[in-house]
Structures are given as C-alpha cells and as structure tokens.
Amino acid sequence: MGDASRHGHDERGPSSFATHRARLAADRADTLARTAALSRDFDGIVAANALVAVDDEHDPEGASTAFERAHVAALMARARDHLLELDRAWERLERGEYGRCEGCGGTIPPERLEIRPAATTCVRCARSDPRRPRRPA
Numbered sequence: 001m002g003d004a005s006r007h008g009h010d011e012r013g014p015s016s017f018a019t020h021r022a023r024l025a026a027d028r029a030d031t032l033a034r035t036a037a038l039s040r041d042f043d044g045i046v047a048a049n050a051l052v053a054v055d056d057e058h059d060p061e062g063a064s065t066a067f068e069r070a071h072v073a074a075l076m077a078r079a080r081d082h083l084l085e086l087d088r089a090w091e092r093l094e095r096g097e098y099g100r101c102e103g104c105g106g107t108i109p110p111e112r113l114e115i116r117p118a119a120t121t122c123v124r125c126a127r128s129d130p131r132r133p134r135r136p137a
C-alpha cells in the first residue's frame, strides 16, 4: 500500500486527529475519575486519622496512616501531572504537532501513542529525559 503517500494529506484512516482526540479524552476522563477516587480515599484517611488522634493517645496506627496518606498524595500528584500532560498533548494536537517527538523531532510510533496518548517524546528520548536524574557513568 504505497499509493496513499503520494497525496499530501494527513488523514491516514483510523490513526487520525479524531482518534487521537478520542484517546486523549478517554485518558482524561479516566484520570479525572482516578483523581476523584483518590481524593475520597485521602479524605477518608484524614478523617480516620483525626478520630484515632482524638480517641487514642498512643496512636498505634499513626505511622501506617501517615504512610498511606503520603502514598495517596503521591498518586494524586501523579494523576495531576498526567492531566497537565494531556492538556499539552491536546494543544499539540490542535497545532498539528501531535505525534512528533519533542526531543529529536522524529515520529512517535503509533503503538506508543496508543498506550500513552499523552507521550511527547519517542521511547529513546524518554529514556534520556533530562528531567529525570541520570546516574553518572
């Protein structure tokens, strides 16, 4: 199937603008639902912790509650980061830059976008992400 490439159009069947947009929207909906669930968990933990603190001076569950709370807070932060990534991906899609690697300018493989609709880099650039602390060689 090589004849479609002679036309200068960007619409290549199912992996088009509409598909990307639908994926981003689905991912966003998932992430929002996750954030809501986590925030309920968090409130539950805080409420339970407050009861324990009032109720019991030696607070036997204090440490594990703090751990659990930190864990949920970390998951919430990650979900919020992901929402920002999705916003960026959405803007890129509207500018026609979606699917292009921010690192090397190459094409992000469709399989990667399918798994991670908010990905802004190819796998190789993601590995050498400067935001991630790199071990000195």
Ligand SMILES: [Zn+2]
Residues within 6 Å of the ligand: 101, 102, 103, 104, 105, 106, 121, 122, 123, 124, 125, 126
């Ligand atoms: Zn790249």
